[in-house]
Amino acid sequence: xxTMNLTLLTDFYELTMMQGYFKNKANEKVIFDAFYRTxxxxxxxxxxxxxxxxxxxxxxxxxxxxxxxxxxxxxxFDEDFLDYLSTFRFSGDIYxxxxxxxxxxxxxxxxxxxxxxxxxxxETAILTxxxxxxxxATKASRVCYAAKGNGIMEFGLRRAQGPDAGIYGxxxxxxxxxxxxxxxxxxxxxxxxVKGTHAHSWxxxxxxxxxxxxxxxxxxxxxxTLLVDTYDxxxxxxxxxxxxxxxxxxxxxPLKNYGIRLDSGDLAYMSKKARKxxxxxxxxxxxxxxxxxxxxxxxxxxxxxxxxxxxxxxxTNMITSKDCPAFGGVYKLAAxxxxxxxxxxxxxxxxxxxxxxxxxxxTVYRIYEKDSGKIKADLIALVDDxxxxxxxxxxxxxxxxxxKTTLKGGTYVMREMMTQIFKEGRCVYESPKVMDIxxxxxxxxxxxxxxxxxxxxxxxxxxxxxxxxxxxKSQLLEQMSQS
Numbered sequence: 001x002x003t004m005n006l007t008l009l010t011d012f013y014e015l016t017m018m019q020g021y022f023k024n025k026a027n028e029k030v031i032f033d034a035f036y037r038t039x040x041x042x043x044x045x046x047x048x049x050x051x052x053x054x055x056x057x058x059x060x061x062x063x064x065x066x067x068x069x070x071x072x073x074x075x076x077f078d079e080d081f082l083d084y085l086s087t088f089r090f091s092g093d094i095y096x097x098x099x100x101x102x103x104x105x106x107x108x109x110x111x112x113x114x115x116x117x118x119x120x121x122x123e124t125a126i127l128t129x130x131x132x133x134x135x136x137a138t139k140a141s142r143v144c145y146a147a148k149g150n151g152i153m154e155f156g157l158r159r160a161q162g163p164d165a166g167i168y169g170x171x172x173x174x175x176x177x178x179x180x181x182x183x184x185x186x187x188x189x190x191x192x193x194v195k196g197t198h199a200h201s202w203x204x205x206x207x208x209x210x211x212x213x214x215x216x217x218x219x220x221x222x223x224x225t226l227l228v229d230t231y232d233x234x235x236x237x238x239x240x241x242x243x244x245x246x247x248x249x250x251x252x253x254p255l256k257n258y259g260i261r262l263d264s265g266d267l268a269y270m271s272k273k274a275r276k277x278x279x280x281x282x283x284x285x286x287x288x289x290x291x292x293x294x295x296x297x298x299x300x301x302x303x304x305x306x307x308x309x310x311x312x313x314x315x316t317n318m319i320t321s322k323d324c325p326a327f328g329g330v331y332k333l334a335a336x337x338x339x340x341x342x343x344x345x346x347x348x349x350x351x352x353x354x355x356x357x358x359x360x361x362x363t364v365y366r367i368y369e370k371d372s373g374k375i376k377a378d379l380i381a382l383v384d385d386x387x388x389x390x391x392x393x394x395x396x397x398x399x400x401x402x403x404k405t406t407l408k409g410g411t412y413v414m415r416e417m418m419t420q421i422f423k424e425g426r427c428v429y430e431s432p433k434v435m436d437i438x439x440x441x442x443x444x445x446x447x448x449x450x451x452x453x454x455x456x457x458x459x460x461x462x463x464x465x466x467x468x469x470x471x472x473k474s475q476l477l478e479q480m481s482q483s
Contacts, residue, residue: 006057008067010124015071018117019081029092029337030116031361033108034126036329037354040138040321044458045448047141047441048109049172050133051099051421052431057125059427061090092118094422097364099431100137100175100441101417102448104463106398107364107380109134109329111418116336123331132165133172135327139296139318140176141445145453146296148303150310153195154181155291156319169319175437177445182313190434197261197289203230209237213244221248224258225289228274233265238274242281249282259287261313267292268305275308287311295322296455332357347476353399359476360469364417367393367407368447375447376412377405381466389413395464398473405464 021027039046063071063085071077071085092114097103110126112119144152154173160166170186180195181187187194198216206212209231217224226244228237241260248255260278262270267290278286290302290309295317302309316322334357335343345359358380365379365387379395387393390409397403421429432440451459465473 005060005062005064005067006125007061007063008070009057009128010121014120014124016076017120019077021117021120022081022084023078027115027117029114030119030333031335031343032112032119032123032331033334033357033362034110034112034130034329034331035106035108036131036134036327037105038328039105040135040327041142041324042456042458043138043142044452044454044461045102045104045138046134046327047137047176047444048097048101048103048130048134049099049137049175049437050129050131050168051096051110053129053133053168054094054096054110054126055421055427055429055431057129058090058094058122058422061088061122063088089425090118090122090422091115091425092422093420093424095363095418096421097417098419098437098440100437100444102375102441102444103134104378104461106358107378107463108362108418111334111362113361127329127331129168131327131329133168133175134329135321135324136169136172136319137176137441138327139321139324140173140178141441142296142455143294143299143312143314143318144177145445146299146303146455147312150312151179152177153311153313154178154183154318155196155313155315157181157183157186159316160319166319171434173318174434175441177438177442192434197225197227200227200230200263203227210240210243213240214247217244217248221253222257224248224255225287226260227263228260229262229264229270233262233270234273234277238277242277242283245283245286246281255283255285257287258283259289259311261289261291262309263291267309268302268307271302271308272306289313291315293317300455334359335361345472345476347473347480349477349480356399356477358398358465358469358473360472362469366415366417367395368413368415370411370413373447374449375452375461376407377462377464378417379414379464379466380469382469382472385466385468387414394467395462396467396470398463398465405462 068082068086095111097109154170157166160169167186170181170183171190174192180193182196184194203212213226226241228241271288288309289311291313294314333346335345337343343361347359348357350356361383362380363383367376369376392409393407395405452461
């Protein structure tokens with residue numbers, strides 16, 4: 001896959017701050033955390049996605065001669081700074097929670113440890129990549145959950161906010177659980193299944209509906225899904241589909257991967273009527289697929305109504321995450337390295353307690369209930385914290401810090417979530433294939449309690465602080481209050 005140089009995919013103030021650091025010799029090593037504050041769509045979790053594209057971006061982070069000429073033309077940058085940019089390479093470390101992981105608010109998804117000029121530059125691109133793909137992967141996982149095991153096909157390219165959103169949105173939707181995409185370029189780039197049927201225009205281009213169905217069946221006998229709502233679904237579309245299927249059966253053509261698609265009308269009613277007609281004709285294994293502005297709430301409602309739909313094509317509402325169009329990820333300074341090499345924790349205060357950051361050089365642990373394997377809580381800890389699951393563990397809510405929980409030793413297991421991606425500017429991590437990430441994501445989702453996956457008023461999975469991190473945060477807040 002060819003990669004566009006995205007070095008200038010940054011906000012202007014990142015570059016002006018870089019020049020300020022450069023002029024003031026303030027290029028000490030720092031730590032920035034990328035995290036989000038609220039789960040999309042009022043859900044109980046999110047899905048991390050986009051890391052592979054972040055890796056591509058960092059690997060290709062160089063200022064070309066054309067980039068330097070453009071920045072010179074802006075008139076805000078001095079020649080000594082432009083000379084520095086002309087040989088720029090990222091030299092820092094990056095840690096991240098792998099793609100496909102279930103994640104929760106306030107925990108670092110990506111941690112950048114680098115000279116401040118470098119860490120500042122990469123902020124915008126990291127956020128735009130992670131925010132978009134994590135949003136769509138999360139939405140897709142919700143849609144797939146609502147379908148209760150039925151296949152979800154991603155059909156959103158023509159409604160996405162541009163080609164990049166369509167391509168990378170399809171990638172993210174596959175990670176979230178879709179079985180295929182209509183996006184052929186995404187299929188090529190990411191080696192994922194491509195799927196589709198035909199449009200109403202195919203039907204309308206023939207003298208009659210039956211002829212259109214028959215010609216399509218002749219061309220694609222092993223993938224014959226017929227769109228039955230061009231004229232009249234029950235009186236025309238389904239009977240003509242049954243006629244074609246009958247002729248295929250009588251001709252000895254094996255019937256597999258076949259069925260009908262509904263794209264309008266009362267999908268619950270139409271699917272029940274169609275199911276009865278198909279079953280009466282002996283086509284009990286014919287698939288009934290549906291599209292038509294679906295989302296997780298409508299699919300859930302249709303399932304509750306007993307709709308006889310077993311395959312779903314979802315477009316606009318998933319590829320745009322229409323009800324929640326932004327992920328809300330942020331990138332905040334967490335620590336600055338002192339001359340002795342230790343990191344001095346930094347905290348951002350706010351009138352809004354949810355916007356107060358967690359300071360220091362951190363990592364994330366997932367705590368599972370030992371008996372069930374389900375997620376008990378996540379723990380934000382300092383990198384040098386040590387834990388023994390055989391011992392009792394006290395954890396603290398990061399916002400309402402008077403809320404404390406003690407987990408009994410021997411009742412839980414822990415897993416560190418963050419892994420190193422770049423070391424001293426060199427990538428030390430190999431991204432899995434998208435379908436492998438998808439499989440991992442399904443395993444991750446299975447560690448959630450059903451109460452945390454429900455679409456409305458889900459149970460909150462707690463993200464707590466380790467004892468030492470809690471103490472450091474409390475000390476900094478006390479110091480700030482007295483200054």
